[in-house]
Amino acid sequence: MYSYASRLKAMRDTKVAHTLAKREQNGYTDLDDFGTVPISEGYWVEPWYNSTNGSFYGYDGMCENFCRVLDAHEPYIDPNEMLCGRWRDMLVNYRGDLHYMPDWLKKNPKTQEFMKSATNQWSKRWDEGRFPYDHLKPLQLKYNIQTGIDGDAHFACDYRIGFELGFGGLLEKIEKYRSMNPDKKAFYDAEEKVVKAIIRFVQRHIDKLDEMIASETDEAVKANLQEMKIVCKNIRYDAPKTFHEVCQWTAIFNCASRIYTRDGAGFQLDGLLLPYYERDVKAGILDDEKAKFLIANLLLIDPHYYQISGVDENDKDMTNHLSYLILEAADSINIATNLTVRVHENCDKEFMKKAVYYLLKNKNGWPRFCNDKALAEGYMRNNGVDKKTARERIAVGCNWMCVPGKEFPMNDTVKVNVAKVLEEALKDMRSEGTYSTERLFELWQEHLKVAVDVTAAGINLHLDHIWEVTPELVMNLMMKNTIERGEDISQCAELYTVGIDGAGLAVVADSFGALEARVEEEKLLTWEQMYEALDNDFADERTRLILNSAPKYCQGGTVSDEWAKRLTDAWVRIVKAQPMPENRQLVPGWFSWARTIEYGSNVGATPNGRKAKAPISHGANPNPHFRTDGAPTAQANGIASVQCGYGNTAPLQIEFDPKLAADEKGIDTVLQLIESHFKQGGTLININILDKEKLLEANENPDLHPDLVVRVTGFTAYFASLSPQFRQLVVDRFLTGI
Amino acid sequence: MINGIVADIQRASVHDGPGIRTTIFLKGCPLHCAWCHNPECIDFEPQTMYYPEKCIGCGLCNEGCFSGAKVICGREMTVEEVVKQVLLDKDYYGTDGGVTFSGGEPLAQREFLSALIDACKEQGIHCAVETSLIYFNEEIFRKIDLVMADLKIWDDKLHKKYTGVSNGAIKEHFRKLNEMNIPVIARTPVIPEISQGIEQISEFLKKLSNVRKYELLPYHPLGSAKREALGIEPDGFTIPSAEYMKGLEKYVFIRE
Secondary structure: OOHHHHHHHHHHHHHHHHHHHHHHOOOOOOOOOOOOOOOOOOOOOOOOOOOOOOOOHHHHHHHHHHHHHHOOOOOOOOOOOOOOOOOOOHHHHHHOOOOOOOOOHOOOOHHHHHHOOOOOOOOOOOOOOOOOOOOOHHHHOOOOOEOOOOOOOOOOOOOHHHHHHHHHHHHHHHHHHHHHHHHHHHHHHHHHHHHHHHHHHHHHHHHHHHHHHHHHHOHHHHHHHHHHHHHHHHHHHHOOOOOOHHHHHHHHHHHHHHHHHHHOOOOOOOHHOHHHHHHHHHHHOOOHHHHHHHHHHHHHHOEEEEEEEEEEEOOOOOOHHHHHHHHHOOOOOOOOOEEEEEEOOOHHHHHHHHHHHHHHOOOOOOEEEHHHHHHHHHHOOOOOHHHHHHOOOEEEEOEEEEEEOOOOOOOOEEEEEEHHHHHHHHHHHHHHHHHHHHHHHHHHHHHHHHHHHHHHHHHHHHHHHHHHHHHOEEEEOOOOOHHHHHHOOOHHHOOEEEEEEEEEEHHHHHHHHHHHHOOOOOOOOHHHHHHHHHOOOOOOHHHHHHOOOOOOOOOOOEEEEHHHHHHHHHHHHHHHHHOOOOEEEEEEEEEEOHHHHHHOOOOOOOOOOOOOOOOOOOOOOOOOOOOOOOHHHHHHHHHHOOOOOOOOOOOEEEEEOOOOOHHHHHHHHHHHHHHHHHOOOOOOEEEEEEEHHHHHHHOHHHHOOOOOOEOOOOOOOEHHHHHHHHHHHHHHHHHHOO | OEEEEEEEEEEEEOOOOOOOEEEEEOOOOOOOOOOOOOOHOOOOOOEEOHHHHOOOOOOOOHHOOOOOOOEOOOOOEHHHHHHHHHHHHHHOOOOOEEEEEEEOHHHHHHHHHHHHHHHHOOOOEEEEEEEEOOOOOOOOHHHOOEEEEOOOOOOOHHHHHHHHHOOHHHHHHHHHHHHHOEEEEEEEEEEEOOOOOOHHHHHHHHOOOEEEEEEEEEEEEEHHHHHHHHHOOOOOOOOOHHHHHHHHOOOOOOOO
């Protein structure tokens, strides 16, 4: 049998096998799956280092190493699939960032030898020799700031540029503007080599397909391989013309951008692919079954964040037949998928119901939902943003939105640990010797101002020099102004609305709440006793429980709920007041990404009864066990009240087992939750509807359910690939939400 | 001001009536169902529930327990205090959801319940009640939006044995609700160890045109931990098997 259904099943089985094999090669990874496949036997890249510090930077450094890594990538063709191409390895691995370096590379004897012979600076993503920031480091460390300096390329391409030109057209465009900007030779040389490397990558797939076709005996499989070959040949140089070709072109580009530095983002999937779908259906060369298979295949190749549905600049519903097919396609393969449904009151209600149906039916964390109104109206409050631009800003990342082709937001790469800021404020208040929550709040704000100021300095350093360190050679191809001017996107973006997230809101809000309730009002503890308890990390459990049992953020109408709002107001005010040069502006949000364990490890005991080094709270979420009933409505109310209001998110992350079937009642209930939270101004909802027994079983033995997917934070991951510590964190969050 | 004793308030309840609801558990019930999954709601007075596994052994019980080992179930609340909690989720009720008064037997605190319904209705909130129908209060049934009522065992002797009261009044109250044409969702908790006469119950309910739906709710042991915390012996009942429930499927019905 070689039916679509049997092929999808085989593809899914292969995905599960890859997940387990990658865990074998890489160890546990508390990250997005990224769609990578295991490293093949004998794979090796000899990096080219152009810096005396033993790393590589700039146009030539990035270009040469990109070509080496891409050239080392074997073609990936599964005869069950219709699209080819996968990625395995990325450039940043060769800059020795130990945080991300996979085990297979660390274990490689050649790498070990290189590590010995290199300088003692092993993590060299940023060229500190040329662009030092030692003067910023003490404060960055003090406030546990994720600086964004050489952070991931979190922005989005305008795929229309690539779809229109194809790789050949991009080469021609490079040539055209090269002659107009003779002083930008290094830029154009690098861009040209990058495109040529991608074309070689396509050619290798064609060659491999030739070999496979020659030895294939099954006629149906052979026909499929032949079709794949024609598609690859057509898109090797020319612009994609059919639905199949545009999916294959996207898959190839995404492989290339991922290899670059895990780069890239999706697009409005049901919008950009629609003309190709309609044209092919009309021409009689595409039916819905094939279209769904191709979409499922594309989703399998890379779990990029794609947005579907939503409204256009005139508030007109953009849901179309393809939007439905995309959901059906995602259902047919049912893997880790990052589809975000854009919700607006004008959107097709039936479509929303269908989206919720799949969430309930598959319990695999997809789709997620974002709120057009809050996001668009919020974004328009920034300088120079009109409604059309705000509508173009789509969900393409964990917690983040971006205007494809135009914006350079650094979203999700810059964070301030506000729990660490609280620790500093507590120290100051102690040395002053006069205690009150009001004074503590003043001190917290003073420290926060310093933290935001030093964060801004880091952001500006990044924006000023990233083009000399890590220019975005692949994504530049589909951005506005880049090829035209011979400049990296970091230099010529139309919008620099730079995201800065606060992490640890609930820890700080509950700490203020506990101090006000237990120390100031009820006088169950003195300030001195509280400080002593922090010093000895709650040696007396009763003292800890007195503080920890105080009313919490998200319980509803509590003292800590009020503090969460005050903290948010202060956070937004301080971030927006931060002066930025040129056309740059900061945009506040609440988000921790998957760094709650890491951030927590840097913070001592806190007055909410949190022990030293315990994880901080997740994103805008309450602390675990915030209510005995774990009511998602309580959580949703609380999170709606701490939105920052400038178009970036404070996501509602819910995991629960509502014991609801995927029937009308279940769908209506979950949809009610989504719509109500959005009416209240919520921005983004990540829902994990999980099966309690399955989750607990998988926590004991992950291999029992290697296909179990959980939405860890913005991204989804295979539960079996997460570290035991991280799995427990997900389980703890879940147990709160039952 | 009218006060009542509230055992618990549960938000985002999706199994106590339509939509998303807040369930108010009123304390006290004249029935003593052997399988009761809310045993802490039987007594009308506040009670201490003890969870020894949470005790940290500080020896300072009299100065307040913060570990969750000793929990007082039942607190006196005003109508305003309860309504304030109900209003927290008002945005989430939509057109179907709202508040459900449960227990215990909510009609046992008749005045408090009546005042709560008035206050909630004033805020435009849909009100439902879960009742044993041991009491009948026309005023309450007239103004409530939805009645969910149990008929637990058909045979009166068995009913008395397992609940402590006769079911004569309950059957009578079902008939009276029918005469008043007040829609009812009827339910029976399914306890495999008891001959409940579900067929007869179903036949009886089919004759009442106001019964919109008849549901069977399989026994679940969620009350076990609470029984232990109250120092009550385990009830000894078991969860009905899927097969057992399937065999009873023919007795349930829905009327559009």
